[in-house]
Amino acid sequence: MSSLQSYLILSSLLFSIGLAGALTRRNAILVLIGIELMLNAANLNFIAFWRYGPNPEALTGIMFTIFSISIAAAEAAVGLSIILAAYRHSRTTNLDQMNSLKG
Amino acid sequence: MILAVLTVAGTAATMGLRNAVHCVLALTLGFTGVAMLYLQLGAQFVGFTQILVYIGAVAILAVFAIMMTHNDQPMDLPDSHSAWVAGCIVAVAVFAVLARAIVSSATTPQSQPQPAASVQQIGDALMHRFVLPLEIMGVLLTAALIGAVVIAMDRREEMK
Amino acid sequence: MTWIVPYLWLVPALPMLAAGISALLGRRSRATAAALAIGSMAISFLLSLGALIHVLTSHGGDRIFTFNFRWFQFGNEWLKLGWVLDPLTAVMLVMVTFVGLLIFLYSIGYMAHDDNFTRFFCFLALFAGAMLGVVIANSLLLLFMCWEIVGLTSYLLIGFWYHKPEAAAAAKKAFIVTRIGDLGFLLGMVWLYAQSGTLLFFDSGVGCLESSSLTHLVAHTTILGLTVSSAIGILIFCGAAGKSGQVPLHVWLPDAMEGPTPVSALIHAATMVAAGVFLIARIYPLMAAGAPLMSAYAGSLSPTIALQVVTWVGAITALFGALIAVAQFDIKRILAYSTISQLGYMMMGLGVGGVAVGMFHLITHAFFKSLLFLGAGSVIHGCAGEQDIRRMGGLHKHMRITFYTYTAGMLALCGFPLFFSGFWSKDDILRSALTWSVSRAPFYMGAFGALLTAFYMTRQVFYVFGGNNRLVATSHDDPALAAHFEDPHHHAAHHRHESPAVMTVPLVILAAFAILLGFIGTPAWPWFQSFLDGTHTTFAFSAFSGLNVLPVMASSSLLVFCGLGLGWALYGHRPIQSSQAPDALGAIQPSIFSFLSHAFYVDDLYRATLIRLNTWLSKLCDWFDRWVWNGAVQTISYFVVGIAHLDNFFDAAVVNSGFDEGCQGVSRGGQILSLLQGGQVQSYMRIIGCALIVLVLYLLWGAKI
Numbered sequence: 004m005s006s007l008q009s010y011l012i013l014s015s016l017l018f019s020i021g022l023a024g025a026l027t028r029r030n031a032i033l034v035l036i037g038i039e040l041m042l043n044a045a046n047l048n049f050i051a052f053w054r055y056g057p058n059p060e061a062l063t064g065i066m067f068t069i070f071s072i073s074i075a076a077a078e079a080a081v082g083l084s085i086i087l088a089a090y091r092h093s094r095t096t097n098l099d100q101m102n103s104l105k106g
Numbered sequence: 107m108i109l110a111v112l113t114v115a116g117t118a119a120t121m122g123l124r125n126a127v128h129c130v131l132a133l134t135l136g137f138t139g140v141a142m143l144y145l146q147l148g149a150q151f152v153g154f155t156q157i158l159v160y161i162g163a164v165a166i167l168a169v170f171a172i173m174m175t176h177n178d179q180p181m182d183l184p185d186s187h188s189a190w191v192a193g194c195i196v197a198v199a200v201f202a203v204l205a206r207a208i209v210s211s212a213t214t215p216q217s218q219p220q221p222a223a224s225v226q227q228i229g230d231a232l233m234h235r236f237v238l239p240l241e242i243m244g245v246l247l248t249a250a251l252i253g254a255v256v257i258a259m260d261r262r263e264e265m266k
Numbered sequence: 267m268t269w270i271v272p273y274l275w276l277v278p279a280l281p282m283l284a285a286g287i288s289a290l291l292g293r294r295s296r297a298t299a300a301a302l303a304i305g306s307m308a309i310s311f312l313l314s315l316g317a318l319i320h321v322l323t324s325h326g327g328d329r330i331f332t333f334n335f336r337w338f339q340f341g342n343e344w345l346k347l348g349w350v351l352d353p354l355t356a357v358m359l360v361m362v363t364f365v366g367l368l369i370f371l372y373s374i375g376y377m378a379h380d381d382n383f384t385r386f387f388c389f390l391a392l393f394a395g396a397m398l399g400v401v402i403a404n405s406l407l408l409l410f411m412c413w414e415i416v417g418l419t420s421y422l423l424i425g426f427w428y429h430k431p432e433a434a435a436a437a438k439k440a441f442i443v444t445r446i447g448d449l450g451f452l453l454g455m456v457w458l459y460a461q462s463g464t465l466l467f468f469d470s471g472v473g474c475l476e477s478s479s480l481t482h483l484v485a486h487t488t489i490l491g492l493t494v495s496s497a498i499g500i501l502i503f504c505g506a507a508g509k510s511g512q513v514p515l516h517v518w519l520p521d522a523m524e525g526p527t528p529v530s531a532l533i534h535a536a537t538m539v540a541a542g543v544f545l546i547a548r549i550y551p552l553m554a555a556g557a558p559l560m561s562a563y564a565g566s567l568s569p570t571i572a573l574q575v576v577t578w579v580g581a582i583t584a585l586f587g588a589l590i591a592v593a594q595f596d597i598k599r600i601l602a603y604s605t606i607s608q609l610g611y612m613m614m615g616l617g618v619g620g621v622a623v624g625m626f627h628l629i630t631h632a633f634f635k636s637l638l639f640l641g642a643g644s645v646i647h648g649c650a651g652e653q654d655i656r657r658m659g660g661l662h663k664h665m666r667i668t669f670y671t672y673t674a675g676m677l678a679l680c681g682f683p684l685f686f687s688g689f690w691s692k693d694d695i696l697r698s699a700l701t702w703s704v705s706r707a708p709f710y711m712g713a714f715g716a717l718l719t720a721f722y723m724t725r726q727v728f729y730v731f732g733g734n735n736r737l738v739a740t741s742h743d744d745p746a747l748a749a750h751f752e753d754p755h756h757h758a759a760h761h762r763h764e765s766p767a768v769m770t771v772p773l774v775i776l777a778a779f780a781i782l783l784g785f786i787g788t789p790a791w792p793w794f795q796s797f798l799d800g801t802h803t804t805f806a807f808s809a810f811s812g813l814n815v816l817p818v819m820a821s822s823s824l825l826v827f828c829g830l831g832l833g834w835a836l837y838g839h840r841p842i843q844s845s846q847a848p849d850a851l852g853a854i855q856p857s858i859f860s861f862l863s864h865a866f867y868v869d870d871l872y873r874a875t876l877i878r879l880n881t882w883l884s885k886l887c888d889w890f891d892r893w894v895w896n897g898a899v900q901t902i903s904y905f906v907v908g909i910a911h912l913d914n915f916f917d918a919a920v921v922n923s924g925f926d927e928g929c930q931g932v933s934r935g936g937q938i939l940s941l942l943q944g945g946q947v948q949s950y951m952r953i954i955g956c957a958l959i960v961l962v963l964y965l966l967w968g969a970k971i
Binding site: 008010011012013015016017018019020021022023024026027028030032033035036037039040043046047050051053054062064065066068069070072073074075076077078079080081083084085086087088090 | 155227231236243250
């Protein structure tokens with residue numbers, strides 16, 4: 004198993020952990036953190052491929068990662084503000100109780 | 107490897123701890139591990155960016171949100187075991203599939219010279235080749251900022 | 267006067283209109299109904315006179331005026347109707363309207379105390395209209411339609427006092443018996459239409475009585491070697507036989523006397539029964555067509571089979587009726603059988619001598635027979651409803667006008683020589699019968715009948731008017747009749763007086779005609795015959811020395827005197843003492859007398875055979891209807907009800923429950939599917955995760971495979 008593959012497995016492990024957390028935690032903020040973790044894992048994937056990939060001079064991997072980080076940050080901010088607004092409305096952050104969209 | 111273990115441990119703790127604040131602290135640890143991995147891979151700029159943004163901003167933001175929503179008291183894990191088990195199963199399955207895909211795919215030559223990624227080069231790329239995404243990013247961040255403020259603003263203040 | 271031809275339809279239409287209006291009037295409008303009927307009849311009479319004048323003044327050539335129009339179309343052909351004005355029509359029109367008018371006037375007096383005065387005049391007017399329609403019809407179909415209406419009104423008038431069971435039965439009998447004859451008529455009509463393509467008599471050369479059609483009809487022969495024209499003629503004669511009371515369809519006429527006397531006078535003496543004779547006269551060209559020439563007499567033809575049938579039937583009827591009349595005791599029945607006998611004479615006259623001979627007797631008979639009937643009505647009225655001649659008598663003192671006019675009519679009927687019309691008309695018939703090429707038997711039968719006629723009329727006159735008063739008080743069961751005959755002016759049994767003027771004046775007028783009418787047809791001046799035949803004639807006494815004229819005159823006069831003498835000897839010489847006394851002739855020959863008085867038991871024969879057959883058939887039909895048709899209908903209805911039950915079950919158990927099951931399935935499915943939309947974000951994400959796995963697996967393995 005090459006280094007690339009090991010890095011990839013690591014990133015997929017991180018991804019699954021983040022996914023598990025997003026699927027199972029009740030607290031909305033922790034779900035968001037899980038999503039952040041998944042994004043991190045994806046970034047790690049990018050860098051690994053940049054390092055061991057075919058064309059590292061183009062710096063594509065790094066660029067993409069930089070943008071991804073900034074976007075993740077923006078999205079975290081917006082998401083948390085939404086959670087705050089929802090908290091003010093329903094006095095809870097329990098995801099199970101935010102089911103007014105049910106069919 | 108050590109870094110890997112550290113990172114994994116940190117993230118696992120993030121997802122597993124009861125107390126939300128503890129979770130965020132563990133998250134910080136996990137982010138740090140990932141930054142170290144970036145450094146090991148030779149992407150220094152990204153690593154430092156990771157520390158700055160994620161640990162310095164996102165994690166702190168999460169702590170703020172937790173504090174403001176009064177979640178700092180310890181709470182239980184999800185109510186029903188079935189939901190928790192189902193979620194774990196799905197995650198495990200996803201990992202299994204991905205791992206399988208990775209392992210069974212073609213490999214690349216082991217050794218490769220460390221690519222150069224100086225800050226100057228990154229800056230060059232940002233200004234020349236990636237200038238459009240940079241500008242869009244600026245707009246996006248501005249919009250996100252304004253949006254977050256609007257959404258989280260206290261409505262009672264507006265009505266006065 | 268040519269304007270009269272298109273307006274000829276007014277002649278029957280006016281009385282029918284009067285009938286229609288009278289039908290809408292109530293019982294109280296007696297004067298209106300009578301005025302309508304008499305007024306319409308008077309106008310029709312004037313129009314008929316106009317028509318007669320028109321025919322009289324048109325010389326030479328074709329004296330047949332027709333007015334045809336199209337009625338309706340079926341297929342490619344048009345059914346045409348129309349009316350005709352020819353000498354025959356003109357003469358008949360004048361006779362019917364005149365006699366009808368007189369009888370209408372008479373009825374005002376006769377029916378004065380009857381409750382149903384209005385209804386009577388309505389029916390009378392309807393009858394008059396229909397009869398006039400028969401006379402002017404140019405189409406056999408139109409004639410048949412009016413013929414049937416005449417039969418209907420006869421039914422209505424015979425059964426006028428319908429609460430009397432005998433009257434109702436008599437009306438039914440009349441209708442049914444004439445209907446049997448009409449069946450033959452209808453068959454003949456249909457056959458004629460099929461053969462000649464038209465039912466119009468005269469239609470500018472293509473009518474069925476005109477030469478082109480006749481030659482066509484004569485050319486074909488059918489069963490028994492009859493020509494088609496003869497066969498059709500015989501069939502149509504069946505209808506005439508029914509209407510005119512020829513043997514064996516005569517049985518309804520005596521029973522028809524149940525109707526009021528004016529009805530008997532008008533319908534069953536003068537006009538309706540004459541309609542049969544008129545019909546034969548009308549289709550005479552058809553019946554005489556195709557007669558082979560005989561060489562013995564120059565220009566005389568051997569008669570066709572149809573005419574032979576007519577003659578034989580007529581002769582038999584003449585004798586038959588006269589025989590029965592000898593032994594009757596009801597005043598009207600004697601006259602009824604006398605009518606049957608005279609109708610036989612008319613038919614015989616048509617058969618042996620042609621249209622002129624038969625029609626002359628018809629015209630004279632109309633006058634004197636209606637005179638006799640009206641006189642009988644006057645007698646009945648005066649005797650407060652008594653009709654049995656054994657219980658009358660001595661009326662010559664009390665009812666003088668009636669007596670004189672009745673005697674005049676009786677002598678005309680007998681054929682008293684020289685002065686009375688019956689003599690001349692009957693002589694015509696006998697003279698033609700004498701020279702009939704087929705056989706002399708009709709002559710002998712007619713001669714014997716003349717003897718009998720004189721005999722029974724004398725008998726009747728002596729019974730009714732002669733002798734002493736034998737009247738006993740009678741009671742009438744039927745309240746309508748009782749109301750009719752008993753009123754403050756008639757104190758029944760013992761106070762009899764002459765009838766009112768409205769009844770006697772028509773009697774006098776008719777008597778005058780009965781005498782005078784004969785003079786238009788004497789051999790010296792055969793105006794009537796020439797009018798009908800279209801030949802020219804002059805007044806010449808030398809005609810008396812023509813062939814057989816004087817011998818026949820002498821022999822018929824001898825017969826009449828013999829009959830009168832016999833009658834006087836048996837009935838007048840010794841006046842009849844009491845109503846219980848047996849009849850003089852009956853005392854001499856009781857068995858023959860009783861046989862005759864029961865009318866040869868013909869009615870009983872019919873009752874035993876045909877009526878029984880009819881009753882049996884109707885019972886069979888009833889059984890059939892009740893069990894077979896009814897059973898079939900009920901079976902079908904049960905079947906339908908069963909299907910309805912099945913359908914109901916099916917609908918409730920299968921369709922409904924199926925539908926319900928379907929709906930439940932859908933709602934359960936919905937409930938299951940709604941679980942997917944729990945509103946739980948994390949469950950959505952789980953599902954996305956699963957989808958991701960599936961996608962990747964597919965990509966992996968899909969790519970590999």
